[in-house]
Amino acid sequence: MPKKKIIAMLLAGGQGSRLGVLTKSMAKPAVPFGGKYRIIDFPLSNCVNSDIDTVGVLTQYEPLALNAYLGSGQPWDLDRMNGGVFVLPPYVSGSTGQWYSGTANAIYQNIPFIDQYDPEYVLILSGDHIYKMNYAKMLDFHIKKKAEATIAVLTVPMEEASRFGIMNTDDEDRIIDFEEKPKAPKSNKASMGIYIFNWKTLRPYLVADEQDNSSSHDFGKNIIPNLLRSGANLYAYGFTGYWKDVGTIRSLWEANMDLIGADPEFRLADKSWKIYSKSPAMPPHYIGAEASLTNALVSEGCVVYGSVERSVLFTGAHVGKGAVIRDSIVMPNAEIGDGAIVTKAIIGEGSVVSAGAVIGCEKTPEDGDYDTSLTGDITLVANSVTIPEGKRVPVGMIVK
Amino acid sequence: MENAFGLIYTGDASMQLRELTNSRSVAAVPFGGRYRTIDFMLSDLVNTGIYNVGIIAQKNYHSLMDHLESGKEWDLHRKRDGLFVLPPFVTHDNTGVYRGTVDAIRSCLGYVRRSAQKYVVLMGSHTIYNTTFNDMIKSHIESGADITIMYNRDSMEPQKERYDDLRLKFDADGRVCDLALDPTNISTPFRSCDAFVMEKTILEYLVEDAYSHARYDFTNDVLVRSVGSINMRGWEYTGYVARLNSPNDYYKHNMALLDKAVSKDLFNSAHPIYTKIKDEFPASYVGKGSAVNSVIADGCMIEGHVENSILFRGVRVAPGAVVKNSIIMQASNIGEGASLNCVILDKSVTVRPNVTLSGHGTYPIILRKGTVV
Numbered sequence: 001m002p003k004k005k006i007i008a009m010l011l012a013g014g015q016g017s018r019l020g021v022l023t024k025s026m027a028k029p030a031v032p033f034g035g036k037y038r039i040i041d042f043p044l045s046n047c048v049n050s051d052i053d054t055v056g057v058l059t060q061y062e063p064l065a066l067n068a069y070l071g072s073g074q075p076w077d078l079d080r081m082n083g084g085v086f087v088l089p090p091y092v093s094g095s096t097g098q099w100y101s102g103t104a105n106a107i108y109q110n111i112p113f114i115d116q117y118d119p120e121y122v123l124i125l126s127g128d129h130i131y132k133m134n135y136a137k138m139l140d141f142h143i144k145k146k147a148e149a150t151i152a153v154l155t156v157p158m159e160e161a162s163r164f165g166i167m168n169t170d171d172e173d174r175i176i177d178f179e180e181k182p183k184a185p186k187s188n189k190a191s192m193g194i195y196i197f198n199w200k201t202l203r204p205y206l207v208a209d210e211q212d213n214s215s216s217h218d219f220g221k222n223i224i225p226n227l228l229r230s231g232a233n234l235y236a237y238g239f240t241g242y243w244k245d246v247g248t249i250r251s252l253w254e255a256n257m258d259l260i261g262a263d264p265e266f267r268l269a270d271k272s273w274k275i276y277s278k279s280p281a282m283p284p285h286y287i288g289a290e291a292s293l294t295n296a297l298v299s300e301g302c303v304v305y306g307s308v309e310r311s312v313l314f315t316g317a318h319v320g321k322g323a324v325i326r327d328s329i330v331m332p333n334a335e336i337g338d339g340a341i342v343t344k345a346i347i348g349e350g351s352v353v354s355a356g357a358v359i360g361c362e363k364t365p366e367d368g369d370y371d372t373s374l375t376g377d378i379t380l381v382a383n384s385v386t387i388p389e390g391k392r393v394p395v396g397m398i399v400k
Numbered sequence: 401m402e403n404a405f406g407l408i409y410t411g412d413a414s415m416q417l418r419e420l421t422n423s424r425s426v427a428a429v430p431f432g433g434r435y436r437t438i439d440f441m442l443s444d445l446v447n448t449g450i451y452n453v454g455i456i457a458q459k460n461y462h463s464l465m466d467h468l469e470s471g472k473e474w475d476l477h478r479k480r481d482g483l484f485v486l487p488p489f490v491t492h493d494n495t496g497v498y499r500g501t502v503d504a505i506r507s508c509l510g511y512v513r514r515s516a517q518k519y520v521v522l523m524g525s526h527t528i529y530n531t532t533f534n535d536m537i538k539s540h541i542e543s544g545a546d547i548t549i550m551y552n553r554d555s556m557e558p559q560k561e562r563y564d565d566l567r568l569k570f571d572a573d574g575r576v577c578d579l580a581l582d583p584t585n586i587s588t589p590f591r592s593c594d595a596f597v598m599e600k601t602i603l604e605y606l607v608e609d610a611y612s613h614a615r616y617d618f619t620n621d622v623l624v625r626s627v628g629s630i631n632m633r634g635w636e637y638t639g640y641v642a643r644l645n646s647p648n649d650y651y652k653h654n655m656a657l658l659d660k661a662v663s664k665d666l667f668n669s670a671h672p673i674y675t676k677i678k679d680e681f682p683a684s685y686v687g688k689g690s691a692v693n694s695v696i697a698d699g700c701m702i703e704g705h706v707e708n709s710i711l712f713r714g715v716r717v718a719p720g721a722v723v724k725n726s727i728i729m730q731a732s733n734i735g736e737g738a739s740l741n742c743v744i745l746d747k748s749v750t751v752r753p754n755v756t757l758s759g760h761g762t763y764p765i766i767l768r769k770g771t772v773v
Contacts, residue, residue, distance in 0.1 A: 035682035036698070074472065075677070262686040262703065269681040269699065276679045281672035284433035284697035284711075285683065286663065293690055293702075299682040300434070300698050312682075 002082055004054055004117040006139060006196075008047050009107055012040060012127035013060035013100050018248045020374045021382035021400045022348060026065035029057075029127030031252070032331050032349060034259050034268060035299040035312050037277045038069060039246060042132070043125045044076045044085070045275045050135040052123065054083035056113055058106045060090055060099060075278040088113060102217030108206040114199065122202060124195040124219065130255050130266070131192075131243040132273050138237045139196060147235040148201040149227055151175065152194035154243050164190035165220045167236045175234040178224050189236055192243060195219060201232065242266040249375050253346060256312045256329050260295050280315050280332075290321065306336070320355065328360075337389070344395070348383035356390040363394040372396035402537055404519035404597070405481070406445040407512070410438065411458020411488075411504055416526075416563050418647050419766045420746065424463040426644065427455075427525035430729050430747070432657055432666070433697040433710050436467055437644065439675040440528045440666075442474045445521065447671040448532040452481035454511050456504050458488060467676055474674045484511055500616030505607050512600055520603055524564070524594035528642040528653070530666050530673060533597065536635040540597045545633035547598045547623070549576065552637045554591035558584070563645040566592035566619055568634055576632035579624045593637055606630075640665040651744060651764045654710050654727050657695050680713050688719065704734065718753070725761065729769075743767065 012029040022031055029040035040057070047055050055078060059066055066087070073085035088110050090099050100106035107114075107124065114122060121142070123135055133152070142150040153167050161182070167189045168177040179185070205223055209215050215222045227234055242265065246252045258265035268275055282301025287293065296308040301316035306323030313319070317330040320338035327344040330336065334347045337355035345360045353359060360379035374380075375396045381387060382400040393399055410427035420429050427438040438455070445453055453476060457464055464485075470476075471483030486508045488498060498504040505512075505522075512520065519540070521533050540548035551568050559565065562582040568590040569578035578588075606622050615621030623632070640662050642653035656662040667673060680699025685691070689702035696706065699714035704721030712730040717723055720737040727744045734740065735753035742759035746769040751757065755773050759765035767773065 260684070262684075262701075269684070269701065274679045275681075279677045281674050282669075283663065283667040283673070284695045286658075286660075287691040287694050287696060287706075289693040291692060293685040295687065296685045297682045298685065298696070308685075 001116050001118075004083065004119045006052055006121040006123055007054040007056065007083070007114065007117050007119045008043075008052050008123040008125055008135075009110065009114070010040070010043055010055055010057045010125045010127055011103055011106060012057050012066060013106060014126075014128065018374060019252065020249060020380065021398055022249075022252075022346070022380070023062070024382065024400070025062055027059060027061045027063060027127075028247070030065040030069055031246075032314055033130065033246065033252070034256060034275075035297045036279075036315050037275055039130065040066065040069070040127050041076075041275050041277045042130050043127060044078065045273075046131075046133050046135060047123075047125075048076050048078065048276065049273055050133075052135060053078065053080050054086075054117060056086045056088045056110060057127075058088045058100065058110065060106075063087070063089060069278060071278070076276045083117075086113070102215075102222075103219045104206055104209050104215075104223050105217035107202075108210050108217070111203065111206065114203075119199050122197050122199050124193075124197070126193040128245060128247050129192065129243060130246055131239075132241065132270070132275075133194070133239060133243075134273075135194075135196075138194070138239075141237050142196045142235065145173070145235045146233060147196075148198050148232045149224070150196045150235045150237050151224070152192045152239050153189040153236045154192050154239050156188050156190045158185065158188045161185035161188045161190060165224075166190060169236045173236050173238070175228065175236050178220075178228055178234075180220050189238070191220065192239060193220075195224075201227075249346065249378055249380060253329060253344075253378050257310065257327070259312065260297055260310060282315055285313075288321070291319075306338075314349075331383070343379075344377060345379040345381065345393075347381045348385065350384045351381050352386045353381065354387055354389040354391070357387045357393070358391075359387065359393045360395050361392050363396075367394045367397075370394075370397050374398065401449045401451070402519070402534060403517050404448075404450050404521055404533070404537055405452035405454065405515045405517045405600075406441070406450050406521045406523065407454045407456065407505070407508070407603075408438065408441050408523045408525055409456045409501055409504060410461070410464060410525045411456055411498060416561070416645055417650060419768045420647070420650065420744070421460070423460060423769060425457070425460050425525070428460075428464040428467055429644065429650070430712060431528065431642075431644075431650075432654060433695045433712050434678075435673060435675045436464075437525055437528055438464065438467070439474075439673050440530065441523050441525060442471075442476070443671065443673045444529070444531055444533065446474050446476065446674070448521075448534055448537075450521065450533070451476060451478060452484075452515055452517060454484045454486050454508060454515075456486050456508055458498055458504060461485075461487060469676070473676050481515075486511055498616075500621075501618035502607055502610045502616045502621065505603070505618065506611050509604060509607065512604060515600065518599055519597055520600045522596045522598070522603065526564070526644045527594040528644065528666070529593065529637060529639055530668050530671055531637060531639060532671060533595070536595075537597055539635050540633070543574070543633050544631070545575075546602055546631045547596055548633050548635050549623075550593040550595040550597075550637050551590045551634045552593055552639075552641050553589045554641075556586045556589055558586065561646040561648070564594065564619070564643075565645075566594075566623070568592060570634060574633055576627060576634060579627050579632075581620055581624055590634065590636075593641055597635075642666070647744070647764065647766055648762065651727065651742075651761075655708070655725070657710060658693055658708060663695070678713055689717070704736075712747075721751075727764075746771070749773070 078085040285302035288305035343360035476483035
């Protein structure tokens with residue numbers, strides 16, 4: 001097989017348990033985002049736009065939706081003669097075989113896949129971030145610095161730094177210290193979970209880590225500290241621009257809201273860096289005679305008769321007459337009945353909010369106690385749920 | 401899978417769509433917010449289970465080739481069969497310029513012969529509908545007809561602009577007993593939908609025979625002349641048929657998509673219409689941007705007001721601009737405070753701020769691709 005300069009390995013195995021019912025039957029990277037995308041479209045499109053044509057997608061949790069979505073890789077131009085997109089689930093070899101027990105173990109188990117391409121560099125990505133990034137520039141940096149590993153970092157507010165893996169660097173961007181979620185951070189350069197390694201450097205570390213029973217087989221916890229300890233050349237590549245971990249209900253909601261408006265926080269209407277996705281072959285959307293729209297994103301296949309404010313309507317969503325949608329996300333093929341009111345909510349794929357139902361209304365004593373630890377003030381209706389006519393769903397509740 | 405292949409004639413040299421066909425064949429004319437007319441023919445064939453499709457290109461086929469690429473958007477990017485674009489070529493007995501449909505089909509007989517399927521679905525490219533041909537092929541085989549013509553019921557009012565109006569009459573047995581092209585006095589509601597099913601050997605025979613008698617138009621010189629000698633039958637289509645024979649028709653049928661019933665018929669979710677994917681961002685309504693009774697594609701940025709209109713992908717309507725009763729094609733830009741009524745803007749038209757353009761529902765203004773007003 002022809003040698004590749006660089007290949008990407010995309011870690012897409014996480015359950016994304018903080019997304020609650022949204023990831024009940026699909027892995028987090030398959031969760032819909034931004035009207036017509038799924039989260040995995042972002043790293044995949046970034047790869048293609050950065051001229052990386054070989055991507056291994058490591059899956060293990062509920063892979064069906066993701067496998068079906070990736071198909072041959074054609075929507076991302078990743079149906080290649082040499083390279084392309086590969087779904088890499090854990091497998092049994094001889095009499096042994098095991099689930100991926102950590103990010104490093106997942107790559108370890110796929111050493112034969114990587115070796116086929118004999119790459120000089122391996123780019124490690126995760127499937128739960130929304131951002132546009134030119135990995136080719138990061139690779140240039142990596143080569144220029146003669147690094148053995150480069151970690152992309154984002155400058156975060158100091159008070160949030162303790163939520164991230166923090167890199168302490170010298171003036172030359174060389175990493176001198178790494179702390180996972182430090183209580184007293186010394187820097188605010190947060191790891192974005194994006195790594196470039198020289199394959200010949202990384203390979204023996206993966207093998208050694210696998211032998212270490214005390215290791216949790218994780219890049220952040222084990223591989224990076226081990227490299228640092230042995231004095232390897234590790235550099236931090238500073239990234240500026242929009243980057244969001246959409247691992248929670250709130251961050252998923254916020255990131256969708258960040259797309260709205262004339263001058264949005266995150267601009268996707270960008271011809272120079274398109275985000276590709278699989279098209280469901282639907283006609284343009286239709287806006288009815290009595291509809292009203294204010295700061296809304298509306299995708300193909302939508303039919304809107306009601307009123308939509310500061311919201312994102314995904315492909316094939318239907319909004320009935322007199323319905324009012326505010327500050328909400330209506331996922332693909334969901335249906336909002338006539339006169340229903342949806343406030344600050346996420347309505348899952350294919351769900352039906354029947355006529356007159358009220359989603360995200362004020363809580364009353366009759367509603368009793370329910371857990372809002374995942375949702376806060378965002379109301380969540382899971383995928384493929386039908387909310388009966390006139391039903392009230394109070395703020396922060398999860399309906400499954 | 402049907403034992404049939406498709407042959408689509410796109411090379412109409414006529415300019416019945418005026419400015420819209422200046423730089424493209426009618427098959428490449430944009431329709432319905434994100435499609436081109438050929439998308440309907442290709443999707444009809446693919447949804448039927450026909451995966452061998454020849455496209456006869458004649459004039460201005462650059463834009464068509466650009467749209468079709470390898471055929472992958474229609475699942476026609478295949479090792480076995482697939483999409484074949486058949487442009488004109490010059491050989492010792494072929495001048496490269498078609499004198500008519502017979503000439504055009506004749507130059508593609510090599511493709512027809514090589515096709516493994518027994519039947520051919522022959523289609524023009526200015527008649528749009530969303531159907532599958534399975535029932536038509538079945539009825540063709542059962543009736544024992546030589547040629548089956550798809551038709552529907554159309555108005556019998558005398559028409560101002562006559563174009564490709566092929567009318568059918570049937571005898572008591574259901575066989576076509578009269579065919580009339582562009583009759584002045586229309587005496588039958590049955591009108592051809594420009595789709596024909598026949599055995600490919602019959603097509604080969606008819607084309608060679610016509611050519612050797614210096615007859616060049618398939619409709620006039622073959623079909624109309626052969627009513628007595630060939631067993632032709634009809635297959636009635638009852639769904640919506642959009643014939644794009646004039647700018648007025650073009651305007652009317654696009655506007656018809658604002659009618660829920662028409663849009664449900666043409667975009668029947670059981671038979672999706674496939675087209676080239678542009679990976680545009682969803683449409684964004686910003687600030688006071690609003691739309692009523694309109695069809696709007698991805699990639700639009702609406703800051704003004706849009707009413708009773710069709711907007712193709714990537715149209716920008718600036719604040720204070722008003723677009724009414726209009727068709728705005730891909731990547732056009734409507735400046736601040738501009739006002740449009742009953743206009744058809746071809747691709748990449750720029751309307752400068754505060755410009756007012758107003759046509760009439762019976763005679764829309766058409767602005768050519770790339771115009772700056």
